[in-house]
Amino acid sequence: MNSKPRIIEVRKNILKQNDEIAHTLRMRFQDAGVFVVNLVSSPGSGKTAFLEATLTKMRSEFRVAALVGDLATENDANRLARSQVPVRQIITGTVCHLEAAMIEKNLADWNLRDLDFLFIENVGNLVCPASYDLGENLRVVLMSVTEGEDKPLKYPTMVNSADIAVITKTDLSHAVEFDWPAASKNLQAVRPGIQILRVSAKTGNGMDEWLRFIASQRVNATAG
Amino acid sequence: MSILDMAEEEAGRRSAEVDVIHVRLGALSGVAKQALLSAYDLARSETTLLDAQLVIEEVPVMIYCPRCRAPRGVPSIQQLSCSECETPSAEILQGLELQVVALELRR
Numbered sequence: 001m002n003s004k005p006r007i008i009e010v011r012k013n014i015l016k017q018n019d020e021i022a023h024t025l026r027m028r029f030q031d032a033g034v035f036v037v038n039l040v041s042s043p044g045s046g047k048t049a050f051l052e053a054t055l056t057k058m059r060s061e062f063r064v065a066a067l068v069g070d071l072a073t074e075n076d077a078n079r080l081a082r083s084q085v086p087v088r089q090i091i092t093g094t095v096c097h098l099e100a101a102m103i104e105k106n107l108a109d110w111n112l113r114d115l116d117f118l119f120i121e122n123v124g125n126l127v128c129p130a131s132y133d134l135g136e137n138l139r140v141v142l143m144s145v146t147e148g149e150d151k152p153l154k155y156p157t158m159v160n161s162a163d164i165a166v167i168t169k170t171d172l173s174h175a176v177e178f179d180w181p182a183a184s185k186n187l188q189a190v191r192p193g194i195q196i197l198r199v200s201a202k203t204g205n206g207m208d209e210w211l212r213f214i215a216s217q218r219v220n221a222t223a224g
Numbered sequence: 225m226s227i228l229d230m231a232e233e234e235a236g237r238r239s240a241e242v243d244v245i246h247v248r249l250g251a252l253s254g255v256a257k258q259a260l261l262s263a264y265d266l267a268r269s270e271t272t273l274l275d276a277q278l279v280i281e282e283v284p285v286m287i288y289c290p291r292c293r294a295p296r297g298v299p300s301i302q303q304l305s306c307s308e309c310e311t312p313s314a315e316i317l318q319g320l321e322l323q324v325v326a327l328e329l330r331r
Contacts, residue, residue, distance in 0.1 A: 005243050005328040010234060014226050014247070014322045131254045131322065153302045157254040160304070160316075189303045192312035 018132055021100035025107075025135030032112035035218035036120065038134050040158060041142035042151070043124030046168040048076045049201040050142060051121055055083035057211055062116040067106055069098040069123045076121065086110070097128035100135060117218065126155040137221050138214070144169040145178040149186055156190040164195045166210065171200040227264065227278070228271045230324050235273075240329035242276040250283045250321035251301050257282060285319030 013019055029036050039047050051066060058064045065086040068076045077089035090102050098120065112118070120136065122129045141162035143151050146169055152159045159165065165187050173180075187194055197213065199206035227245060235242045249257060257280050264278045289296040289306035295317050297307040305312040 005330050007326050007328050008234065008238075009326050010230065010324045011326075012230055012324050014230075014324060016230075017226060127254065156301045157252050160252055160301075188312065189305070190301070192304055192314040194314075 022133035022135040038136035045144040053201040068121040130158040149182040152186040244328035246326040250319040253322040287313040288315040
């Protein structure tokens with residue numbers, strides 16, 4: 001008997017299980033030609049209003065659908081259903097983020113080939129969703145002007161994992177004296193080079209630029 | 225908890241017992257060392273790995289600095305720029321790890 005400890009190398013990602021499902025999903029999305037957008041933000045930053053405006057504006061030109069994650073209630077799905085596109089609520093119970101397996105399960109009876117865009121509204125939380133790949137093409141971090149310019153410095157991991165930042169509720173920026181240069185500087189500090197869009201779902205300001213942006217991203221993704 | 229599942233599986237395959245689990249934890253992994261240690265202690269009590277110790281190596285963020293043309297550290301995870309010349313860089317070389325790297329086993 002050998003009682004000496006021996007060391008074996010493992011080198012496995014702790015979230016390997018999620019990463020593997022996310023990888024499978026990404027292949028399926030690509031195969032079906034659907035562009036998938038994961039929206040992440042803190043609670044109350046305006047994800048649902050932003051998504052409702054997005055779905056409503058896009059539906060005449062594209063086939064769009066949404067999955068929306070929350071700890072409890074179907075309120076968000078009910079709100080998004082007003083956009084008259086397919087919407088499904090994922091209730092996570094005690095889980096503070098969406099995982100790839102939840103996406104896989106909730107897409108089981110959807111034909112992805114019938115879609116051009118799938119939007120996933122993550123659970124409002126700027127911590128845990130950062131670590132869970134959902135197989136998306138684009139991760140969008142939202143931050144509203146009412147939250148303060150230093151949000152990126154408080155949640156650098158999330159902002160760092162995002163592909164683009166969208167600053168929401170810009171119609172309130174005067175009222176809260178939002179400091180645009182500071183917000184931009186903070187976003188660039190934690191994620192150098194990140195593109196920043198400014199939108200108001202309420203007035204529609206900036207929505208066209210956002211819609212042009214994701215349409216061009218989809219063209220690039222399907223061309224690649 | 226997937227760290228424990230992984231360790232149990234590897235140990236089971238080699239009919240050995242796990243002494244130590246070595247984990248690498250990046251500063252931008254989104255996981256805090258203390259939180260992982262507490263969660264590990266709770267989760268461990270429900271497994272066969274009651275004596276397995278968790279050793280966490282914290283991995284600082286390193287970026288590739290396009291100006292220095294070299295790997296460099298950063299002032300903080302709030303400021304991803306070269307610690308030498310302050311050039312910003314989004315090219316992260318390390319610091320995202322959330323990884324089991326090795327197990328110390330005993331027969």
